[in-house]
Amino acid sequence: MHDDHDTTPDMSREALPYSRRLFIRQGIALASLSATVPWFVQRSAGAAMLPEGSLVASRPGVREERVLVVVQLGGGNDGLNTVVPYGLDAYHRARPVLGLKPPKETGGALELDAARGLGLHPNLEGLKDLHDRGRLAILQGVGYPNPNRSHFTSMDIWHSASPTSRGRGGWLGRYFDHACAGRPEPEAGVAIGREAPLAMLGDETKPITFETEELFRWSGSDLHPLLAARYGEASRIGRLDGVPEDSQLAFLTRTALDAQVSSDRIRAAVAKPPLVRYPQGNLARQLQMVAAMIRDGLRTRVYYVSLGGFDTHAGQAGTHGNLLRQVGGSLQAFQADLEAQGNDGRVVTMVFSEFGRRVRQNASGGTDHGAAAPMFLVGSTIRPGVLGEHPSLEDLDDGDLRFGIDFRSVYAGLLEDWLDAPSAAVLGGTFRKASLLRT
Amino acid sequence: MRRDDPLRPLPPERFGFWEARHLLMRAGFGGTPTQVQALADLGLEGAVSALLDWDAVPEPPIEQGLFDPDIMQPPSAEQLAMGRRARQQGDQIVLDQLQQDRQRRQIQDRQQLDAIRKWWLARMIETARPLQERLVLMWHGHFTSGHREVEDSYLLFRQNEFFRRHAAGNFGDLARGIVRDPAMLKYLDNDRNVRRAPNENLARELMELFLLGEGRGYDEEDIKEAARALTGYGVADHEFRFARPAHDAGEKKILGRRGTFDGESLVDLLLAQPIAREWIALKLHRFLVSDLPVESSSPGRRAVEAIASSLARHRWELRPVLRQILSSAYFYDAANSLSVVKSPIDLIVGSTRSLSMPVRPLSVLLSAADLMGQSLLQPPTVKGWSGGRAWINTSTLFVRQNLLVYMITGIAPEGLDLPSDGAAYDPQVLVEALAATSVAPMGGTLGEVESILRFCIGPVPRPERLASIKEFLRDVGDRLDRDRRLALLCLVTAIPEYQLS
Structure with missing residues (x-):
């Protein structure tokens, strides 16, 4: 580092010989922004230097302090063994092996509502605690008409909020497009994972997506400061003249810019240790990162995390139990972290899966693709308790539960009452909004 | 040869260095300037033939006994009896031993999976038949199977070999073979599809993903009936086994046709649908020409229709159809350059080959591919890899760029627990x-x-x-x-x- 001061603005000669400096690891200051970058990048990068609080409510009428966290359980979570109707004989008849016992018996369900004969899977102690503290809402029998039993299609339906017209992008992407119309916000959505979920893809807005924060930067910057500067120039162009907007090159150029702008802010945020202990597991790791980003005051409105493995066609009991233990423990720690931060009033978490499973267990000790299933909301501002009726186990739709709550009513409730967005415009139709928040 | 033929050939004089580079990138993994020049010197016809007629290219045969077929061999009758006795008598020691034995074999099998993944990646990097290997990768993404579900690495190796044998053969052979492929039968639970309790998984994906495309000309009833046709198609001792008593030989009604369909006649019925030709034509177009959506009025749409009729004309023989695509002026059109997002494997194999870089440790390259979203022999879903723009987001873009820094310099990025590689590269x-x-x-x-x-x-x-x-x-x-x-x-x-x- 001793020769850092050798850097001179005279670029006609090599200030730091490559052969000497190449591959020497060092910290590099952010390359200064040139005057040619799009204005929203300057604003966003500049915002990092403003005092805290000035980020909030920069747009009248938009509540920028509120955050939605989406937790996706991929593969089709078995709703009947998550929220357990242990009081129904039909449940035990349909599931002689997989059926969970009533709370009083050893290894039985955790009591939720004795009068209605409802319990939680015995491994969901975390959710039970949230429930007892009034931090959990259970929405029963959520689904949509003419349920599709293909993972991909049903997941696409939940992501796009449309059973019929696909290829319209995702519901949260459309929300971003609407809320940030004409002013794309690079950090509006953050998804933890490899692929950006369809739900977050809008026409103008794409989410920031990464699996681990350490790799969320260009490592070539370590080689030489001048190389970092050249890279920065190439990556911050954002738009290339004469390149069609719908081309692959335009898409890549735009993505390169988004990556640059977000990299430093996010890495700084998640480097801080959490305020509570999180359990092991991938979901806990993801929620811990989300809590750190919320704590650091990112402008992000929606975070997206996911856990897969719920497609339990065979030998379900052990696998499903382990997954639910992760779900309960992770959500419990996340809520505790937000409460310790004092941010719990700003955050609502929504948990969903693309479908539930057949009422009747199959011959392989598992369950096949089904339809309606429960959703969860977690937070300090949600209306707690069990909402809606448990679907009938007698009056079935081709062996599957009938839905009582359309998931788009849940989306509408969150859009209208939590995110202050017009749900009809975002969802492409009017759905009666579910009343999800404390009044 | 009509002027309005969407696949009319490129005039031979227009085939030069840059066209050869394009051909080698799409119908292979790219190559060194020397290789590109050699291809250009062969002229259009010779270059396409050099890639496509690979039987003329010697390739070291796959060693016998390269991988152990028996790691996940199902328990013998003797072992089963031992387990039964132990359970009856409550002999916890024997039960624990059996449990430990199973866990040990699972660990061994994961190690073998790693070895197979490395073997395959090395083969793609070194092969003298790049188009064959590229098509194997394509069929793996199309007729997907993954280790998490199959739980037997050797079956995946065998499936890989199956794709290699039929890579540019007759698509019908691929489709009929896949409903008898042990890895596929396990992956989609068809080994549990029996007359008394039909399992629809394979039947559904045959229509939705493999042969027709989702929601195109079939309904839920067709899937249920097709599942009956596939009952009894199972696996025993690593081999396909047709269990006659478990097969439903009764009449089925599929896509409006009545008959006592079995797996093969089901596949033939699906292949006879015009929509199937279009589905596979779309796939080939997407893989070889452009992964942008094909609009209804664009040249892409017309090219896909032409590929579909070519598949019909050649009765599903792939080689002549591929030759037609790779020789067409359309394939080399400037509008179709920079129109395919390289897959992670493409990026790894292509960069190593075309920049003449040393082969970095295969384990590192494979974990990088995982991070970029392409785990060989474990695609994320039965849909395979979505490809195109789904490969790229802010994070995978960094991984891609950083991987190249690693491959070029041999130095692992900070924060990634990887060995640095001393092999020097001199550009x-x-x-x-x-x-x-x-x-x-x-x-x-x-x-x-x-x-x-x-x-x-x-x-x-x-x-x-x-x-x-x-x-x-x-x-x-x-x-x-x-x-x-x-x-x-x-x-x-x-x-x-x-x-x-």
């Missing part, structure tokens, strides 16, 4: 090879860096890119040596265009 090889081609650079450092830029991102770089490497040249005082060339390559491979082919 001088590349510079000299470029100098010997028909597109040899003008002299001087600017000529050299421009030539590298064109070879990496295409013949007509944008002015911003040219300006950027000129700046780089100023930075380095207009002098190039090994370190400066390595730095240049890190920069050039971080340009967005490098992610496209």
Whole structure:
């Protein structure tokens, strides 16, 4: 580092010989922004230097302090063994092996509502605690008409909020497009994972997506400061003249810019240790990162995390139990972290899966693709308790539960009452909004 | 040969270095300047034939006994009896032993899976038959199976070999073979599909993903009936086994046709649907020509229709259809360059091959592919890999660029627990090879860096890119040596265009 001061603005000669400096690891200051970058990048990068609080409510009428966290359980979570109707004989008849016992018996369900004969899977102690503290809402029998039993299609339906017209992008992407119309916000959505979920893809807005924060930067910057500067120039162009907007090159150029702008802010945020202990597991790791980003005051409105493995066609009991233990423990720690931060009033978490499973267990000790299933909301501002009726186990739709709550009513409730967005415009139709928040 | 034929051939005189580069990138994994020049010198017909008629190219045979078929062998009758006795008598010691034995074999099988993945990646990097290997990768993504579900690495190796044998053969053989493929039967639970309790998984994906495309001309009833046709198609001792008593030989009604369909006649019925030809034509177009959506009025739509009729005309023989596509003016049209997002494997194999880089540790390359979203033998879903823009987001873009920094310099990025690799890479090889081609650079450092830029991102770089490497040249005082060339390559491979082919 001793020769850092050798850097001179005279670029006609090599200030730091490559052969000497190449591959020497060092910290590099952010390359200064040139005057040619799009204005929203300057604003966003500049915002990092403003005092805290000035980020909030920069747009009248938009509540920028509120955050939605989406937790996706991929593969089709078995709703009947998550929220357990242990009081129904039909449940035990349909599931002689997989059926969970009533709370009083050893290894039985955790009591939720004795009068209605409802319990939680015995491994969901975390959710039970949230429930007892009034931090959990259970929405029963959520689904949509003419349920599709293909993972991909049903997941696409939940992501796009449309059973019929696909290829319209995702519901949260459309929300971003609407809320940030004409002013794309690079950090509006953050998804933890490899692929950006369809739900977050809008026409103008794409989410920031990464699996681990350490790799969320260009490592070539370590080689030489001048190389970092050249890279920065190439990556911050954002738009290339004469390149069609719908081309692959335009898409890549735009993505390169988004990556640059977000990299430093996010890495700084998640480097801080959490305020509570999180359990092991991938979901806990993801929620811990989300809590750190919320704590650091990112402008992000929606975070997206996911856990897969719920497609339990065979030998379900052990696998499903382990997954639910992760779900309960992770959500419990996340809520505790937000409460310790004092941010719990700003955050609502929504948990969903693309479908539930057949009422009747199959011959392989598992369950096949089904339809309606429960959703969860977690937070300090949600209306707690069990909402809606448990679907009938007698009056079935081709062996599957009938839905009582359309998931788009849940989306509408969150859009209208939590995110202050017009749900009809975002969802492409009017759905009666579910009343999800404390009044 | 009509003028309005969407697949009319490229006039032979228009096939030069850049067309050969395009061909080798799409119908292979790219190649060195020397290889590209050699292909260009063969002319269009010769070049396409050199890639497609690979039986003429010697390739080391796959060693017998390379992998152990018996790691996940189901328990013998004797072991089963032992387990039964132990359970009856409550003999916990024996039960624990059996449990431990199973766990030990599972660990061993995961190790073998790693070995198979490495073997395959190495084969793609080294192969003298790049189109064959590229098609194997395509069929793996189309007729997907994954280890998490199959739980037997050897079956996946066998499936891989099956794809290699039929890579450019008759698509009907591939489709009929896949409903008898042990890995596929396990992956989609068809080994549990029996007359008394039909399992719809394979039947559904045959229609939705493999042969017809989702929601195109079939309904839920057709799936249920097709599942009956596939009952009894199972696996025993690593081999396909047709269990007659478990098969439902009764009449079925599928797509309006009545008959006592079994797996093979079901596949034949599906292949006879015009929609099937269009589905596979779309797949080939997407894989070879452009992964942008094909609009109803665009040249892409007309090309897909032409590929579909060609598949019909050639009765599902793939080789003549591939020859037609790869020889067409449409394939080489400027509008179809930079229109395919390189898959992670493409990026790894293609960069190693075309820049003449040392092969970095395969385990590192495979974990990088995982991070970029392409785990060989474990695609994320039965849909395989979505491909196209789904490969790219802010994080995978960094992983891609950082992987190239690693491959070029041998130094692992910070925060990634990987071994650094000492094997030195000297881009001088590349510079000299470029100098010997028909597109040899003008002299001087600017000529050299421009030539590298064109070879990496295409013949007509944008002015911003040219300006950027000129700046780089100023930075380095207009002098190039090994370190400066390595730095240049890190920069050039971080340009967005490098992610496209």
